[in-house]
Amino acid sequence: MSIQNLSTEFDVIVVGGSYAGLSAATQLARARRRVLVIDAGQRRNRYAQHSHGFLGQDGREAAAIAAEGKQQLRKYPTVQWLAGAAAQATRLGQGFRVTLSDGRGVDAQALVLATGVVDELPALPGLAERWGTSVFHCPYCHGYELMQGHIGVMAVGPLSMHHAMMLPDWGRVTLFLNEAFAPDPEQLAALAARGVTIEPAAVKRISGHATVELADGRALEMAGLFVVSRTHSGSPLAEQLGCEMEEGPTGLFVRTDAMKATSVAGVFACGDSARAAGNVAMAVADGAMAGVAAHRLTIFGAQAA
Template sequence: MTTQKMSTEFDVIVVGGSYAGLSAATQLARARRRVLVIDAGQRRNRYAQHSHGFLGQDGREAAAIAAEGRAQLLKYPTVQWLEGAAAQATRLARGFRITLTDGRGFDAQALVLATGVVDELPALPGLAERWGMSVFHCPYCHGYELMEGRIGVMAVGPLSMHHALMLPDWGQVTLFLNETFEPDVEQLASMARRGVTIERTAVRRIAGHATVELADGRAIDMAGLFVVSRTHSGSPLAEQLGCEMEEGPTGLFVRTDATKATSVAGVFACGDSARAAGNVAMAVADGAMAGVAAHRLTIFGAQAA
C-alpha cells in the first residue's frame, strides 16, 4: 500500500477491488490517472479455492490471482487503496462524491462501479455450506474438475433447464425437480436426448461432499451439484445515481453500452453487477474496457468517452 497521505480528490474512483475493479484501475494507473480503489473485501468467488478458465491462470488459487493483481496495481504511484464500504454516491456540479459508511467522502470526475453481486441460494439444508466447494453455478468454471462423474442439478424452476441441458457435456446429469416445477413434453424430450435423469422426489437436505438425501430415505452421491442462484447488486450506488437497470435471468444488473458506460454520464459499470452472467475472464475484460473508457472521459468529456 502506498504511504502517501490519503487525498480526497481523484480523477476516477473505482468501487470494488475484485477482478473487474482491479482490471479497470490498472488501465487508469497506466494512464497516470489519480485513482482511488474502495474495496469492501467481498469477492464473489471467495468460497472457491481455485479459479478456472482464465487464460494463463487456469487452476490457480482464486485469492492468489486477486492478491497479485492488487500488488501489481499498487506499484503505480497514482493509485490509492482504501478498505471500506461505500454507502452513498452523489452527483456534484462536476463529477461525483462517494461517501463511506464511516462518513468520509471522496470526489472524482468519473466513477467505475465494480461492486459485484450477492448470491441468494434456495433454502435447502446443507446447500449454502457447500457453495463454491461442491455446489456451483458455472459449468465452465467447475464442470471439468468433476471428471465426467455424476452431476446433480438442484432445480429452482424452469430456469434450471439451462443447467440440465448444458451439463451432460461434463458428466452424468440428474435433475432434482424438488417440487419446483414439472417439465413439459418438449422439455422432457430435450433432456431425454441429452441423457438427463429426472428425479421427482423432494430433496430433504445435502450431506457429505455432495450427497442428495431424498424425502423417501434414499441418498444419492454426486461428484458435484449445480444450482441457479438469485443475484442482486452488492451495492446500492448504481441505483442511487439513477443508472438504468436491466432484468436478467437471475436478477437485475446495471445496463451498460459497449464501452461499459451506464445511462449516467461519467459512470461506468463492469463485472458481474453489469452483465447477466459472468466469470473471472469476463470480469477482467469488462474492467479493462471500463478503465479505458473512463480514461477517455477524463480527456474528452462525457460525449467522447
C-alpha cells in the same frame, strides 16, 4: 492506506477491488490518472479455491490471482487503496462524491462501479455450506474437474432446464425437480435425448461431499451439484445514482453500452454487476474496457463515453 492519509480528490474512483475493479484501475494507473480503489473485500468467488477458464491462470487459486493483481496495481504511484465500504454516491457539479462508511467524502470526475453481486441460494439445508466447493453455478468454471462423474442439478424453476441441458457434456446428470419445476412433454423429450435422469422426489438436505438426501429416505451421491442462484448488486450505488437497470435471468444488473458506460454520464460499470452472467475472464475484459473509457472521459468529457 489508512483513511487518515487518504486524499480527497481523484480523477477516477473505482468501487470494488476484485477482478473487474483491478483491471479497470490498472488501465487508469498506466495512464497516470489519480485513482482511488474502494474495496469492501467481498470478492464473489471467495468461496471457491481455484479459478478455471482464465487464459494463463487456469487452475490457479482464485485468491492468489486477485492478490497478485492488487500487488501489481499498488506499485503505481497514482493509486490509493482503501479497504472499506462506499456508503453513498451523488452527483457533485461535473463530477461525483462518494461518501465512505465513516461519513468522509471523496470526489472524482468519473466513477467505475465494479461492485459485484451477492448470490442468494435456495433455503435447502446443507446447500450454502458447500457453495464453491461442491455446489456451483457455472459449468465452464467447475464442470471439468468433476471428471465426468455423477452431477446433480437442483431445480429452482424453469431456468434450471438450461443447466440440465448443458451439463451432460461434463458428466452423467440427474435433475432433481424438488417440487420447484415440472418439465413439459417437449422438455422431457429434450432431457431424455441428452441422457438426463429425472428425479421427482423432494429433497430433504445435502450432506457429505454432495450427497442428496431425498424425503423418501434415499441418498444419492454426486460428484458435484449445480444450482441457479438469484443475484442482486453488492452495492446500492448504481441505483442511488439513477443508473438504468436490466432484468437478467437471475436478477437485475446495471445496463451499459459497449464501452461499459451506464445511463448516467461519467459512471461506468463492469464485472458481474453489469452483465447477465460472467466469470473471471469476462470481468477482467469488462474492467479493462471500463478503465479505458473512464480515462477517455477525463480527457474529452462525457461525449467520449
